[in-house]
Amino acid sequence: MWALGSCRAAAAMRYSCLTCHERQLSSWTSSFVPFRICPSSPSSCIVSSSRCLIRCASSETSTPPGDSKSASTTQPIAPLKPSAAAPTGSVPAVDAATTAKSKLDGKRKRRLPIDYSQEYTDNVYIPAVRAMNDYLLKPTDLDKLRKTTKRSPVTDSPPLTVFLKKDVEQRAIEVWGSMDALQRERKKRRETELERNVQVSNVKRLLRDIARGEGDSGREERDAYQDDQLKGSKRVVYSAIAINAANFSFKALAWLYTGSHSMFAETIHSFADTCNQAILAVGLMGSTKKPDKLHPYGYSSLRYVSSLVSGLGIFFFGFGLTVYHGIMGLLHPTAIAPLYWAFFVLGGSLLSEGGTLMVALGQIRKEARRQNVSIWNYVLRGQDPSVNVVLLEDIAAVLGVAIAATSMGLSTYYNSPLPDCIGSLCIGTLLGAVASFIIYTNTVALVGRSIPIALQQQMTQVLESDVLVRSVYDVKAIDMGGLNVRYKAEIDFDGRQLTRSYLDKQDLEMMLEESQNLKTIEDLEGFMSKHGENIVDLLGSEVDRIEASLRKKHPEVRHVDLEVL
Known part of the structure; x- marks a missing residue:
């Protein structure tokens, strides 16, 4: 069989039966037949025109194309060889075309594959x-x-x-x-936008408070409560600084005059107390700073930091130096001068240290009574770290004066420096114990400590007593220092009560009429979207109301985070 032209399907039929025509052939004839794509291998039937001149073999009684009977009896035929009468000029034409195409493919430039591992953004x-x-x-x-x-x-x-x-x-x-200048301008505008958003948020909250008739009364009460506590702490710290500075001066003169090891320990003790209480004053002043972008919860923890530094100073400076001086006195004993002036100085120091001790104790008793806890629990939890440090230092000072007076009296009575050196070691040990307690309580507070369980249950009870609250889960209440408590809880709200609260503020007859006029799904969607958004706004207002109620009953709660389940 022969094929003319560039029809690949026709050329392929040279060595196969005309399966694509679905006819059984028995003899050779010449005819024009329309070419149909073979269903068995359509990808190989690429025809350059709608008709091909095919020299095919068919029977004298050839069955027309599409005859179902003949199609059903179609059998594969062995490859046929071309007839001798067939023209021989067409085969070289096909071979020449194929050879030319192969040469063209060989000259075609090979396309590089896409490298997906490299970044390319020029088309973004x-x-x-x-x-x-x-x-x-x-x-x-x-x-x-x-x-x-x-x-x-x-x-x-x-x-x-x-x-x-x-x-x-x-x-x-x-x-x-430059891009750096663009980044700086972005940061500047972002900060400006953040400040504006904070101001807008504060205005919205204030408007909601005024609309509820509450205003800032709860916040003012809280601030007054904390200001009163802060004033008491400042009074205790400032008085302790003045008295300890005076005691340091008199004790230093007495030590220079007598050379007593116990008096040296008391001199170092008063000097350490003066420096540490100055650090406490700095912490008190810093803790009053308002919250900002870097510290959104304020600087109240700075009081714990300053108290921790104070405890470290007492431990390394007071404990270490006095113990070292006492050990050196035991190793190298020296005669001591008359100690009469030292007794007068110790007597004055006892009165002054006792005065500051009573001031600190009065402040702690007042705050413990206000929080309905014992004095020991108040001190142990470090509710007011600045006053606690002053109290403990004054207790150590009074005991230290008693130890120094006893040791110097024994040294005078026995005319031996040994009791005086032992007194210095006892004072150093006392300072080390006080410093360790201060370090422990402030470290625990800085790590993050939960408020007492009883107080936490009282706060939770306030939430559960609200009509909209079904239950309260995952309660976390942390003491942030300076009478600042952060309260977090997950609330399961009563949806029916919330909806009833919303409907109480709506005109139900108008809502009924509006619902009866709904004709399409779009109308229903708009109706539900409007009231759904209003209910969400109402939920936000109710959360604010519950937070205000909690703060009113517990002024120490500074930050409330209520999450809706």
Whole structure:
């Protein structure tokens, strides 16, 4: 069989039966037949025209194409050889075409595969809004840039005008000078926007409070409570600084005059107390700073930090130096001068230290009574770290004066420096114990400590007593220092009660009429969306109301985080 032209399917039939025609052939004839793609191998039937001249074999009573009977009896035929009468000029034509195509394929440049491991952003487009927001450009800055339109991802929306990202970045560099300058401007605008959002949020909250008739009364009461506690702490710390500075001066003179090891220990003790209480004063002043962007919960923990530093100072300076001086006195004993002046100084120090001790004890008793806890529990939990440090230092000072007076009296009576050196060691040990207690209590407070269980249950009871609250879960209440408590809980709200509260504020007849006029799904969706949004706003207002109620009954609660289940 012969095929003319460039029909690959016809050329392929030279060595196979005409299976694609689904006819059984018995003799040779010449005819024009329309070429149909073979269903068994359609990919190989590529025809250059709608008809091919095929020299095919068919029987004298050839069955028309499409005869079902003949099609059903179609049998495979062995490959046929071309007839001798067939023209021989067509085969070289096909071979020449194939050879030419092979040469052309050999000259064609090989395409490089895509490397997906490398970044390529030259084809990234961004819309105009993003170009202006991310690169701080104006609409006039984008006029001269290359732009195109892309189909909008939102259905039934007009096409988007987009710009090449690399062109936008280049334009931003021209406007701002460099990408670093652009980043600085972004940061500046972000801070300004954050401050504006905070102010707007405060105004909204104030308007909600005024609408509920509450105003800032609860916040003012809380601030007054904390201001009173802070004033008491400052009074104790400042008086302790003045008295300890005076005691240090007199004890230093007495030590220089007598050379007593116990008096040296008391001198170091008063000097350490003066420095540490100055650190406490700095911490008190810093803790009054208002919250800012870097410290959104305020600086109340700074009091614990200053108290911790004070405890470390007492331990390393007071304990270490006095113990070292006592050991050196035992190893190298020396005669001591008359100690009469030292007794007068110790007597005055006992009176002054006792005075500051009573002031600190009175402040702690007042705050413990206000919080309905014992004095020991108040001190142990470090509720007011500054006053606690003053109290413990004054207790150590009074005991230290008693130890120094006893040791110096024994040294005078026995005329031996040994009791005086032992007294220095006892005073150092006392300072070490006090410093260790201060370090422990403030470290626990800084790590994050829960408030007492009884107080936490009282706060939870306030929430559970509200009509909208079904239950309270995952309660966490942390003492942040300075009478600042952070309370967090997950609330299961009663949806029916919340809906009833919303309906009480609506005109039900108007809502009924509006619902009866709903005709389409779109109308129903709009109706539900409007009232659903209003209910969500009401839920936010109810959360604010519950938080205000909790703060009113427990002024120490500074931050409340209520999550809706």
